[in-house]
Amino acid sequence: MKNIGLNEIRKEFFDFFKEKNHLILPSFSLVPKDDKSLLLINAGMAPMKPYFTGLKTPPGKRVVTCQKCVRTVDIENVGKTDRHGTFFEMLGNFSFGDYFKEDAIKWAWEFITERMEVSKELIWVSIYKDDEEAYKIWNEKINVPEDRIVRLDKEDNFWELELGPCGPCSEIYIDRGEEYGCGKPDCKPGCECDRYVEVWNLVFSQYDKDENGNYNLLPKPNIDTGMGLERMAMVMENAKNIFEVKQINEVLKEVERVSKVSYGKDSEKDKSIRVITDHARAITFMVSDGILPSNEGRGYVLRRLIRRASRHGKLLNIQGKFLSKIAEKVIELWKEQYPEIEKEKNRIFRIIDGEEEKFYETINQGLEILDQYISDMRSENKNILDGKKAFKLYDTYGFPFDLTKEILKERGYTADEIQFNREMEEQRERARSARGGSENNIWGTGDFSLKIDGDKTVFKGYETFTSPGVVEKIIKGNEFVGSLHDGEEGIVVLNQTPFYGEGGGQVGDTGILSKDGFESFVLNTKKDKEGHIFHYIKVKKGVLNVGDDLTAEVDEKRRKDIMRNHSATHLLHRALKNVLGEHVNQAGSLVLPDRLRFDFTHFESISKEQLAKIEEIVNEKIFEGLKVDTAVTSYDESKKMKAVALFEDKYSDKVRVVQMGSYTTELCGGTHVRNTNDIGIFKILNETSIASGIRRIEAITGRSAYQYLKELDEEIDNIANIVKGNRNNITERIKGIVEENRQKDKEVEKLMGKMALSLKDDIIKNSHEIKGINVLTYYIENMDINSLRNLGDEIKNSIVSGVIVLASSLDGKLSFVSMVTKDLIDKGLHAGKIIKEVSQCTGGGGGGRPDMAQAGGKDINKVNQALNLVYDIIEKQLK
Known part of the structure; x- marks a missing residue:
């Protein structure tokens, strides 16, 4: 057989089926379109379902693709074995009511034996046990011997997702030799060993499975095939597993380089290297397709993969963020086939880095608590972690439950998942109660139950x-x-x-x-x-x-204000995509007469420059006077118009499309201006984060914007009067006042310093001795923390040995400084621990190094009580 890798196999596959009059389509996004039965695209045929069922017309009757896929059903096994993975590429040729079994089988045989040059003697096939038609084609027309055709049951050779197109299938296996086998004399395809590798699945889609489990014959049978690209490369390169396939192994080597850990020397470290190698590919492609880390849906899958990979990096002793470096290698190796990952690389790096940072903020504390839970279970001779404790880890410390389960499993324990889910549901119920139980109630009361008959209004x-x-x-x-x-x-x-x-x-x-x-x-x-x-x-x-x-x-005046704000949200949505990226999507909105609020998906804070650009673009489109057109059409027709559909809603047959020139087209049932000129002006008031990966912009238009500018105008005049200036010199006057204050602050600081030095000798004279240790405590009024610290330094430099604790209040704020000379640190005294207890006495807190620490307090009336504690604290520390 040929010794070729991923890219060459992919190219050969495309070339071969192009010769068979197949249309080459690029990979679909990992995010399913118009298919709520799937979280992520997990097979080459998944995006093709509408073509198979007749809901859509395919671009050609014969199609060939290389589809990126993510499957997470075996995520716990990724890393433990050298076979499991989450991301893979699926080569496939498809027929939509054109050719059927004979051509599909004939061409598969031709590709494997002639293009890939695999010896016919190494090829085995399986068929669905009752598929006599497939058996005859393989045996009588392809001449595969009967003893190399294996009949398998439905669970092995009948392909189906939860719903939709399905049918019997025939799989092609390649015999890798006895060294990969189990040694059993009856070993053949279907055996669990690694000798016979299934490389290609030919699915003969004859049925459409409905929600009731019925298999309905399709009007025209179809062909759906899937060849695992990585698996085929493993065979062609004679690699032992997918991680030794050359291109994937380049990613693994990058993990070795970053971690400074060699693969193949320690089974536990090998597991971590495999996890990172696999997950890095999935993460890179998921982010490229617009998925953002979140706590639900596909966003949670992404978050889980990033955090799982990050944790395994920690197990390899990788310090700090590292995943974006591995992602960079993935982009370098796959960008030729998938140019979108190169285009989106900066965004990919930022999202991965941001999620890693968030994870590191929680993981250390979570791991410490989980370690304590495990220690407690060990001492109590238990092997199941209480579900309430697991929920506390998740809810209070942000520690993923999946990670808790995985770590427990590694240590030989499990978690009470039923109790965890019960706690989760109780939390959701509390949240529902907090919302008043009326979020879906149009009446605003919980007791309205009347049914309205008759036609809609x-x-x-x-x-x-x-x-x-x-x-x-x-x-x-x-x-x-x-x-x-x-x-x-x-x-x-x-x-x-x-x-x-x-x-x-x-x-x-x-x-x-x-x-x-x-x-x-x-x-x-x-x-x-x-x-x-x-x-x-x-x-x-x-x-x-x-x-x-x-x-x-x-109320016409009020409605027109609302219309201005609503139309502005559409312009804002498009401007956000233009400036921040196409990953931005609406996550909620509120359109009021006096303002608008727009929530959207984005992974990081927005710079001042970006926000200014967004505002500028919206105003440009207002000033251009774009005509606002609306049309009621079919949902399918609206998609041809490239109308943006929000929230993955289920839309009715008829939808309303709102177009503003050629700039933005969205589905919307709201009311809008006739021309963007009618909006007047657009002004952003605020931009902030409201949840992980969700940000909010608040803005005003029209009359509210005019009122805002009017009030701003008045405020400028007021400031000019206060600083005894006018509109023309207000900035210079303020700069002058600031500079005058700065000079005065310097003078005050000098005076405070002199006052501090004058106090130094008195403080030293009034020192006390406890167990042979010189202790100096003192309370000074009206001294800031910097002056207090400088005074402490002066005292410390003037004494040979001792403990210094100073307190001061300024503008109602209480401050403490503690210092310990080096000789006393060696005896066990610690300035940070001293100041912590002292400040806590006044309701404050703080800490620091053994030689110097500072803290804040709240109750000034307890300052003397706090300073008197110093002697007891020193006695305790000496013991």
Whole structure:
């Protein structure tokens, strides 16, 4: 057989199937698109499911890909064996209703025997036990001997995911020789040993498995094949395992270089090297595809892999962050096939570094606590860690439960997972209770249970602020009623309305409902999932009855403010992507009349320059006067328009697309301006982190921005008056005042220093002796910590031996300084421990080195009591 590696095999595969009229497609993202049944793409066919089921039209009837994949079902075994991995590449050729079994088998045989030059005598195949058609093709047309065709059960040779396309399959094995075998005379494919390596799986997709477990025949059968690229390279290079495949081994060597640990000399260290080698590839590609570390979903998978690799780096004694160095090697080796990882390398490094830093902040403390738990279990002769303790590690110290389980398993222990999950659920329940139990309740009370019948409310608010309407339902308290009277409050449902019901981050409208002799204020507007819009009203005058015709009038000025802010969020979203990267996605929003709030995914703080650029871009698009177009279309059509769909929501057949020129296109049911000029101006007020990987921008537009600038203008005038200047020289006046104060501070500091020196002799004269040790304690008013420390140094330089503890208060702040001469450190005295106890007496805290320490206090009334403690503390330390 040829001796070729990963890149050459991939190229040969593409070339071969291109000759067979297959369209070469680039790898899909690891993030599944429109498929909530998968967390990550875990097989070459996974992104193809819509083509197999007929939901989408494939770009060609014959397709060939090399798909990046991540599987984490065996993550605990990664590193323990030299076979398991999380990231791999899957070569595959696909037929969508075109060729079927015979061509798939014939071409697979041709590729393996002619292109890869594998000896026919080394090839075995397996088939599903009842697939006679496949047997005849292999035996009668390909001439594989009967004794090298193995029939296997459904669990081995029937390919299926949880749902979707599936069918019998046929696997191709290569015999690697007796040295890899188990020695059993009946050893053949299906045996657990490493002699027969399955390199290619040919799946004959004939069925579509539904949610009820039924296997429905597909209108046209399809072909889905998968060849593990790493596994094929292992065979072609005659490597013992995937970690010895040349290209992957280059990554392993980088781990050796960084860790200064040689592979193959210590089984435990080998395990750690394998974990890092494997996880580095998965981490690099996951981040490249826009996944960010988080505590749920695929973000949690990424976080888990980074933290697992980091921990194994710690076991190899690697100091500090290192994973980005390994990722850099991965990028160097795979960038030719996957140029996106080279393009995203700086972001990849920043995200990995940031997550490692977070992990190091928690892991040391968590490991110490877990070690203590294990010690306690050992002494108590227990082998299961209490689930409450495991949850405390997770909840209080941020220590991943998976890592707790893994470490316990290494030491021969387990964790009470049932109790852990119970604690987790109780925490979630507490969080739900804290939110008042009404997060999904449109009524704002927990006891409303009435069902609204009838058609959904027709929303007229896209075109007008005023429209007629007929009262269909009136609700008061928890009951349907026939009318509302003067001063009463209730909920009104109309057949049609211009009032926008709160949703998509946009708040509900306010305004007036009126008719002859009746008027009411609309205090808020909400809607339910069936599309009924609810007007929360207070009757100003008259009576309202079910069936009445009335006029619904939105507060136009308020609504226009909301529209400006909502349209600005769309411009902001696109600007964030332009400046920070395409990984940015909306994570929440709130659109109010006076401001907007926009939450988004991002892994690090935003620089002042980046924030200024984002604000500049949004304002540029406002000033360009982009036309805002809306259209109702099918969800599939909206995707062709490249509309951004938020939150991976399940959308209905008809969606509303909002386009602002050619700059941004998003799905949105909210109300918007007609032209970006209408927004006026956009001003960012604040940017901050609200959770790991989630940041928030608060901003204003239109009238609020004008009011903000007006108030800023007034504030500048006020400052100018205070500093006795004017708008033209205000900066210079402030600089002058700052410089004057700096000079005065220097003078004060000199005076404080002189005062300190004048006190030195008095403090030394009033020293006390305890057990032959010279102890100096003193309280001085109105001295800052720097002057206090300088005074301590002067005293220390003037005495041969002793302990000095000084205290001072300035502007209500209490400070302590402690110093110990070198000869007394050798006797066991420690300035840091002395100051810690002294400051705690006053409700403060601090510490430091054995020779010098400082601390803060709170209760000035206890300062003398605290200084008197020094003598007892010294006695204890001497013992």
